[in-house]
Amino acid sequence: MTEPVFSLKDIIVTVGDNIQILKSLNLDIYEGDFITVLGTNGAGKSTLFNTIAGNLSIDSGQLLHHGHSIAHDSAVTRTNYIARVFQDPKMGTAPRMTVAENLLLAEKRGQKRTLRNRGLTKEKLNEYAKITQVMGNNLDTRLNTATGNLSGGQRQALSFLMATRVKPELLLLDEHTAALDPKTSEQLMLATNEQVTKNQLTALMITHNLADALKYGNRLIILNAGDIVLDVRGQNKSDLNEADILKYFIA
Template sequence: MKKNNDTVLELKNVSTFVNRNAPNETKILKSLNLKVYAGDFITVIGSNGAGKSTLFNTISGDLLPDEGQVFHNGNDISRDPVEKRPKFLSRVFQDPKMGTAPRMTVAENLLLAARRGQKRGLRFRNLRGNKDRFAKLAASMGNGLTQRLDTPTENLSGGQRQALSFLMATLNRPDILLLDEHTAALDPKTS
């Protein structure tokens, strides 16, 4: 049995409402309790409208819970804004257009991901100094991203863009990785 301090993510009595205080108020997450430990791999299955995206949005901070608490490593993050969570959380969306900056190149997107969650000031970005590292990383996907490092992300195929999103999300090995139908835009070999 694991101890409480091994808990990476915990949801305690989390409830989320839609149309709060309106006649058609609906409770989406209903007093949800969940503990996730380091190394856990959890699959969330449900039909459309079951609350899967609401759960992910609540964990990521895009949606704050109406009731209950969310903890990361024992720290209450229930009211922390989404901007504070990239230090320990990454996400890959079903839509390959989400999670990347379309007018920035593949290499520039990877550089942003490499610095996710860090304090930023004014300094040279050192994109050239990271190109070899990014080329090796892109080669691991086997879908032509290596030859597209200087291509704006908006000019990639949906599968290449989704592969880039996955690389960006896993670059810094986050404590929590949320994958929302992350292989939907990928061919079977790449997925």
């Protein structure tokens, strides 16, 4: 197996009144991994994402990117190689900008962001029509619509497209379908899987949907009380069923 893209080694994170959330957690993330992340409320899932993204500092341990420590890199610096889609469709997009303008802005990740002259040529709009069409929710017909006027599903689809417009080294999907109705959630999940697989993205996806956790991805991890209690991939993951998973949720 090749060297991991990201490594978390003996990570300890405390919050608030000295409450330890992550407890000597270890995780290696390899290029092309699509890891579904399960765990009860308070298990440390969001803390794990916030730690990787730079929104929380570690108390001890090592957080490595290609073997180099990023523990002191700011969250802004980490956006050069980490992208995130949040549960709330309102996060990750600029509501007063159009769909096309948001996509143009996303192309500036890692660069000085400017929309001088907008840059929205006919060719660019045709390009955006093609990439939004794959989401299957008529987003391609709303390129000139202010993002704040989109449906929740369309806005979340746009957030996903923005996060992957410039291929990140790691994509964090933070319960990105949880706030949507079942039909829209399933539609976005299918589109997500297609794009992650087609573009060989490296991704972690928090979900509370056991069926999705088993169906999607090549790897599954379960957190409990701030540590990883199960980490399976390939055939070992395929052999799991919901009953196997539920055993880890029994107090």
